[in-house]
Amino acid sequence: MPSVPLIHPAEAELEADAGAVSGNVRTPRFMVPVDGRPACDGLIRAACRMAEARGAPWIGVHLDGPRPLLSSRVEERRLADNLRLAEELGADLIRLHFSSRSVARELLALAKTHQVTHLVVGRGEPNWRARLSGSLLEDLAQGDFELVIHVVPTKSSAAPSPLAPEPPEALDLSNLGIAIGFVALATGVGFLVFHYLGLADVIMLYMLCITAAATQFGRWPTLIASVLSILALDFFFIEPRYTFVLTDIQHIGTFTMMIGVGWVILGLAERIRAQTRLAQNQERHTRTLYRLGKELAEGGSVAAIQQRVVLFLRQELDLPVALLLCDAQGRLPVPVGTGLRLEAEELEIARTVMERGVPVGHGTELFTQSPCLMLPMPGTERPLGVLGLWFTTGGAMPASRLDLLVPLASQIALALERASLAEDRTEARIQAKHEQLRSNLLSSISHDLRTPLGTITGATTTLLNPGPQSAPGDPKVLLGTILQESRRLLRMVNNLLDITKLESGLVQAKKEWAAIEEVVGSALSHLEEQLGSRPVSVELPEIWVAMDPVLMEQALINLLDNAIKFSPPGSAIEVRGWVEGEQFRLSVADEGPGLPPGEEELIFEKLFRGTGRPVTPGAGLGLAICKGIAQAHGGSITGRTRPQGGAQIIIALPMTGVSPELNPDFNS
Amino acid sequence: MPEQQPLVLIVEDDSQLRQYLTTTLRSHGFKVAEATTWEEGRSLALQLAPDVVLLDLGLPDGDGLSLARELRGASRVPIIVVSARGREEDKILALDMGADDYITKPFGSGELLARIRVALRHSVDPAAPPPSVVEVGGLRMDFLMREVTLNQKPVRLTKNEFDLLAVLIRHAGQVLTNGQLLQEVWGETSKAHATYVRIYMRSLRKKLEADPTRPRLLLTELGIGYRLKPELDSQSE
Numbered sequence: 001m002p003s004v005p006l007i008h009p010a011e012a013e014l015e016a017d018a019g020a021v022s023g024n025v026r027t028p029r030f031m032v033p034v035d036g037r038p039a040c041d042g043l044i045r046a047a048c049r050m051a052e053a054r055g056a057p058w059i060g061v062h063l064d065g066p067r068p069l070l071s072s073r074v075e076e077r078r079l080a081d082n083l084r085l086a087e088e089l090g091a092d093l094i095r096l097h098f099s100s101r102s103v104a105r106e107l108l109a110l111a112k113t114h115q116v117t118h119l120v121v122g123r124g125e126p127n128w129r130a131r132l133s134g135s136l137l138e139d140l141a142q143g144d145f146e147l148v149i150h151v152v153p154t155k156s157s158a159a160p161s162p163l164a165p166e167p168p169e170a171l172d173l174s175n176l177g178i179a180i181g182f183v184a185l186a187t188g189v190g191f192l193v194f195h196y197l198g199l200a201d202v203i204m205l206y207m208l209c210i211t212a213a214a215t216q217f218g219r220w221p222t223l224i225a226s227v228l229s230i231l232a233l234d235f236f237f238i239e240p241r242y243t244f245v246l247t248d249i250q251h252i253g254t255f256t257m258m259i260g261v262g263w264v265i266l267g268l269a270e271r272i273r274a275q276t277r278l279a280q281n282q283e284r285h286t287r288t289l290y291r292l293g294k295e296l297a298e299g300g301s302v303a304a305i306q307q308r309v310v311l312f313l314r315q316e317l318d319l320p321v322a323l324l325l326c327d328a329q330g331r332l333p334v335p336v337g338t339g340l341r342l343e344a345e346e347l348e349i350a351r352t353v354m355e356r357g358v359p360v361g362h363g364t365e366l367f368t369q370s371p372c373l374m375l376p377m378p379g380t381e382r383p384l385g386v387l388g389l390w391f392t393t394g395g396a397m398p399a400s401r402l403d404l405l406v407p408l409a410s411q412i413a414l415a416l417e418r419a420s421l422a423e424d425r426t427e428a429r430i431q432a433k434h435e436q437l438r439s440n441l442l443s444s445i446s447h448d449l450r451t452p453l454g455t456i457t458g459a460t461t462t463l464l465n466p467g468p469q470s471a472p473g474d475p476k477v478l479l480g481t482i483l484q485e486s487r488r489l490l491r492m493v494n495n496l497l498d499i500t501k502l503e504s505g506l507v508q509a510k511k512e513w514a515a516i517e518e519v520v521g522s523a524l525s526h527l528e529e530q531l532g533s534r535p536v537s538v539e540l541p542e543i544w545v546a547m548d549p550v551l552m553e554q555a556l557i558n559l560l561d562n563a564i565k566f567s568p569p570g571s572a573i574e575v576r577g578w579v580e581g582e583q584f585r586l587s588v589a590d591e592g593p594g595l596p597p598g599e600e601e602l603i604f605e606k607l608f609r610g611t612g613r614p615v616t617p618g619a620g621l622g623l624a625i626c627k628g629i630a631q632a633h634g635g636s637i638t639g640r641t642r643p644q645g646g647a648q649i650i651i652a653l654p655m656t657g658v659s660p661e662l663n664p665d666f667n668s
Numbered sequence: 669m670p671e672q673q674p675l676v677l678i679v680e681d682d683s684q685l686r687q688y689l690t691t692t693l694r695s696h697g698f699k700v701a702e703a704t705t706w707e708e709g710r711s712l713a714l715q716l717a718p719d720v721v722l723l724d725l726g727l728p729d730g731d732g733l734s735l736a737r738e739l740r741g742a743s744r745v746p747i748i749v750v751s752a753r754g755r756e757e758d759k760i761l762a763l764d765m766g767a768d769d770y771i772t773k774p775f776g777s778g779e780l781l782a783r784i785r786v787a788l789r790h791s792v793d794p795a796a797p798p799p800s801v802v803e804v805g806g807l808r809m810d811f812l813m814r815e816v817t818l819n820q821k822p823v824r825l826t827k828n829e830f831d832l833l834a835v836l837i838r839h840a841g842q843v844l845t846n847g848q849l850l851q852e853v854w855g856e857t858s859k860a861h862a863t864y865v866r867i868y869m870r871s872l873r874k875k876l877e878a879d880p881t882r883p884r885l886l887l888t889e890l891g892i893g894y895r896l897k898p899e900l901d902s903q904s905e
Contacts, residue, residue, distance in 0.1 A: 490774060513863045515870050518888040521881040538881045542870070544863075550756060550891040575881075660863045 030058035031116040036079030046152045047120040048089040060086035104139030120150045179221035182209035183228040214266040226262045285404045296415035325385035377413035452485035495621040502628030509548040509632040523556035540577040544659040555629040558622035559588040567592030589648035594641030675699045677718035679709035706730030740766030746787035756891040786841035841898030
């Protein structure tokens, strides 16, 4: 093809850069068509070398077109291999369906849209198909933009794929039987109509059955139906009948026609079948990826995604599936979501996948015979792990599966990485919130401790150095202040110690059978001074409740203290106990403004002081302590605003065991 | 009150607290001796034979509990243990080991003086026979007749109730642990349980208290035991 302006490899190597030829400074970009021909891998490597020599990106293009007639599954497998090779070597892959346009036109259009400067094509061995379809190179040279075309003499460098011997198309005996049945039927019908119609009609009958076989059953049945038809025609209908002797030379033409028509129809049917298969495959891939995408879009934690993905893949692929995620050190832990235990070989496969970042195992070049196929799950910074599939049912994996599985694994990896990043963020937020809380606690404590200390120090210095005009009653006032502030300080310190002990888990409720009125009475006597003349109504059942009386008294003191603080002076406080189901409930209610709506839960959080409420002394620990105490008893605490107004805090304790008066050991 | 000034030995390592105790007690007519360590406490207690010992449980050179046992082994001097809040086990241990009472830091002077007076009263004459009739508040207990009246009205008590009340009233003002009460009423070998004490206290309160949640006589020392409220001023001794 000397008339075409081409650059041969030797020249191409000399040529420094595409810009020198085209005269402008477009960045070089290479493109190579990828197909299933045996020589293609050499072409891909050549393109890779050229692109790398110039530090240029390169694109591998596969044009998914009408398959050549009778294209084999070997070829399909090789195509998949070649595509993978291109990807591994660093090509961006483009797969396009091409319609009726010529390969050259498609390639040129693609090259233009992707701003390709160099196209690498193979010269290939002369083959009748290429000649029939006209020269690809000539067509390529028709491009209306500048494009350097490298023609590489191709010959396959790769050893034949280890899996290359594809099992031949299985000879389906039932199909064959039906095809033979067609011929028999045609023969029978032929006998019936032979007298009334002519030989031509009988021939048409046989044609019909060959056509039927070709469209329905593939190669072998068509071939056999054709041969049988010709034999039957010759034997039964062509003079001299009932012999295979052929006297009329014109019938040889007929037979040739019959076989020819059969082949043409078979070819068409095969092509349609192949395209249908392709379309079905792609449709299935798309659907699977789409459904996986939907599944992954639900988000959630890394663990949840793992579970969902494993479940989804198991349903979708009908295979045992495992996700192996790396730990923080990049080591592979045990598989998630399966009862599978990894064999030594499978661990080796996983390690190889991690090292090379390519699928390894069943049906690939390494560990081909293993039932296990592992796919990489690449992350943005480091591999996230491995997706493992077990082809336990045997049988070669269709090459198309790998096309599906690789992007599947990538998609899963992406979702997992996203989830893990989100988890990291959440953790960081929680951490920040803890920090915030700690600093709140610190500032609150330092305020609450310093204020009374300041008052005490101040009042004391005044007492030691009274001013010249101090009134005789001053010392008593100041002393009262000191006493009050000391008590406040004591309460603060006690609360701090209590919450620290409760939070550190040092406190264990030492449950004993307690007379509830003793606990309530003790708490009330503690607060005698603060309660003053407030009416306190107490209503308790005469029962025994298993509790730690000292802790429960502490809780009650805090509840009563709150009730005193948050209700008007002189208003009534109500302490009530009752049994509800399996629980003993103890409530303290006041006649104050009640709980801030929507914050009934929050009030039990440490440092919560209520929004929009006047700041009251105390670091907001009292109710948190009560909650801790209730929980230490295996109970709970709730708060509400009573319908008639006022806050009510209820501690619920589980009632377990036999109360002492029912104990048969006990007798007076 | 004894005509002589009673001697209080303070075993306390904190100098400020010691100073406060000394000042307070002196101003209320007590003589005071001070010890700052376990060793000093023991030797002073043996040398001076104080009328009351105020013993801090947290001493720098030794456990206050062991000092309490040591002192109790040597004499019948009333010991009042000074302890921090939340150490109920320590208090019970100290009381069972022979301490007479406890007081929780921080405490006011009124509380302190009351405890000391109760301790002194019970130590006046340990050898003297117990009185046959004791009155506390409106409660009058006749040990010989085994009769109890509350505000001149007779109260019917079961044997165990009577025995329990009797122990409490003999130690009026003093705290008694559940263990001590059990031992006094049911005896050393009894398999009785601390719960019994609470059961009898409940029934006693029902008979003697108008409002069991606001007891005037039978006070609860939660987690430790019980105390009969002393009414020192109306006390007939």
